[in-house]
Amino acid sequence: xxxxxxxxxxxxxxxxxxxxxxxxxxxxxxxxxxxxxxxxxxxxxxxxxxxxxxxxxxxxxxxxxxxxxxxxxxxxxxxxxxxxxxxxxxxxxxxxxxxxxxxxxxxxxx
Amino acid sequence: xxxxxxxxxxxxxxxxxxxxxxxxxxxxxxxxxxxxxxxxxxxxxxxxxxxxxxxxxxxxxxxxxxxxxxxxxxxxxxxxxxxxxxxxxxxxxxxxxxxxxxxxxxxxxxxxxxxxxxxxxxxxxxxxxxxxxxxxxxxxxxxxxxxxxxxxxxxxxxxxxxxxxxxxxxxxxxxxxxxxxxxxxxxxxxxxxxxxxxxxxxxxxxxxxxxxxxxxxxxxxxxxxxxxxxxxxxxxxxxxxxxxxxxxxxxxxxxxxxxxxxxxxxxxxxxxxxxxxxxxxxxxxxxxxxxxxxxxxxxxxxxxxxxxxxxxxxxxxxxxxxxxxxxxxxxxxxxxx
Numbered sequence: 252x253x254x255x256x257x258x259x260x261x262x263x264x265x266x267x268x269x270x271x272x273x274x275x276x277x278x279x280x281x282x283x284x285x286x287x288x289x290x291x292x293x294x295x296x297x298x299x300x301x302x303x304x305x306x307x308x309x310x311x312x313x314x315x316x317x318x319x320x321x322x323x324x325x326x327x328x329x330x331x332x333x334x335x336x337x338x339x340x341x342x343x344x345x346x347x348x349x350x351x352x353x354x355x356x357x358x359x360x361x
Numbered sequence: 362x363x364x365x366x367x368x369x370x371x372x373x374x375x376x377x378x379x380x381x382x383x384x385x386x387x388x389x390x391x392x393x394x395x396x397x398x399x400x401x402x403x404x405x406x407x408x409x410x411x412x413x414x415x416x417x418x419x420x421x422x423x424x425x426x427x428x429x430x431x432x433x434x435x436x437x438x439x440x441x442x443x444x445x446x447x448x449x450x451x452x453x454x455x456x457x458x459x460x461x462x463x464x465x466x467x468x469x470x471x472x473x474x475x476x477x478x479x480x481x482x483x484x485x486x487x488x489x490x491x492x493x494x495x496x497x498x499x500x501x502x503x504x505x506x507x508x509x510x511x512x513x514x515x516x517x518x519x520x521x522x523x524x525x526x527x528x529x530x531x532x533x534x535x536x537x538x539x540x541x542x543x544x545x546x547x548x549x550x551x552x553x554x555x556x557x558x559x560x561x562x563x564x565x566x567x568x569x570x571x572x573x574x575x576x577x578x579x580x581x582x583x584x585x586x587x588x589x590x591x592x593x594x595x596x597x598x599x600x601x602x603x604x605x606x607x608x609x610x611x612x613x614x615x616x617x618x619x620x621x622x623x624x625x626x627x628x629x630x631x632x633x634x635x636x637x638x639x640x641x642x643x644x645x646x647x648x649x650x651x652x653x654x655x656x657x658x659x660x661x662x663x664x665x666x667x668x669x670x671x672x673x674x675x676x677x678x679x680x681x682x683x684x685x686x687x688x689x690x691x692x693x694x695x696x697x698x
Binding site: 321 | 682
């Protein structure tokens with residue numbers, strides 16, 4: 252894909268091939284890293300929301316992770332993590348976002 | 362269509378050249394045409410919005426604000442006419458400005474080094490003029506949104522961004538929820554603003570202007586114009602997404618943030634509160650995160666099938682990281698990130 256971008260006929264075509272190449276690179280990193288990152292995120296949520304057994308199947312894990320994040324988002328919105336409770340929340344947010352960026356756009360991490 | 366609009370504007374005696382379509386602009390089609398009336402040729406841009414879209418008010422608003430800005434000396438296209446074709450398309454006829462629009466070339470190319478230095482001052486000067494326009498000066502512009510009387514522009518915009526965010530939410534984003542809490546804390550700490558609200562450009566960034574070797578030739582894309590406060594435009598200009606890779610130069614990839622704010626203070630004579638700009642920059646990054654979500658959603662809903670839009674959706678995470686950096690979370694948790 253990157254070769255095709257190099258040999259593209261014009262700027263538009265080159266851009267399209269570059270975007271496609273980037274998307275493939277993201278999928279590759281997702282395949283290699285996402286499972287570990289999801290497990291780390293689950294453990295972080297255990298600390299904040301209480302322990303819960305982690306689902307075995309990948310799809311069940313993804314679905315439940317989303318639900319738990321919705322719960323966390325709602326509790327942040329309600330003010331449950333204001334003040335000192337922030338000290339537990341912020342490292343989790345930082346690590347989780349950093350992991351997402353490691354997959355989506357690793358160049359953004361110096 | 363473009364020729365019709367130009368003729369409607371300049372009268373039956375105008376000789377209009379064959380319009381050529383201009384690149385860019387996802388929302389409208391723009392055409393370049395030359396019109397000759399009684400031996401004088403004017404170079405025009407005719408921007409046409411598709412029929413059926415609610416662009417009628419927006420186009421008139423842009424026309425009215427451009428009229429005032431141009432009269433006051435902002436480097437921008439001279440608005441010539443606004444109207445609606447019989448078939449329903451809204452059009453805006455403007456003078457055609459010279460200059461290059463490629464932002465990446467501007468921020469990186471050696472031959473534009475001098476232009477970059479010039480630009481910082483020129484942009485600060487023009488932004489000062491824009492911000493000197495009061496709501497009363499643009500009373501004829503329809504639908505100028507802004508804070509209600511007594512409400513701070515920052516609080517108003519925070520509310521507007523949150524409404525869009527809730528509407529476009531695909532997945533929960535705990536980091537953005539926390540950023541809204543952080544912002545509320547900062548807003549509560551800020552002193553109330555002394556000056557009355559003013560016109561803001563609304564999309565003032567390095568990709569929305571034309572330049573040449575001497576610097577700025579035109580400020581473009583006035584579609585986001587509304588009533589706000591200067592820090593809103595100053596901060597949007599600094600958001601990471603519009604630095605085109607030159608991240609050490611926070612102000613549009615051409616200057617340090619502090620130098621940009623000083624240039625504005627020098628041009629305007631106003632002292633800019635750094636904490637207020639910092640709060641705006643976080644809010645503007647949330648706004649960008651919201652835009653990346655909206656674009657990803659357009660892709661997933663099938664309105665626009667585009668791997669480019671889907672890839673932009675991936676940029677939500679890097680914007681969240683920037684928000685956590687700007688709010689000092691990286692430092693607090695002991696990572697340089």
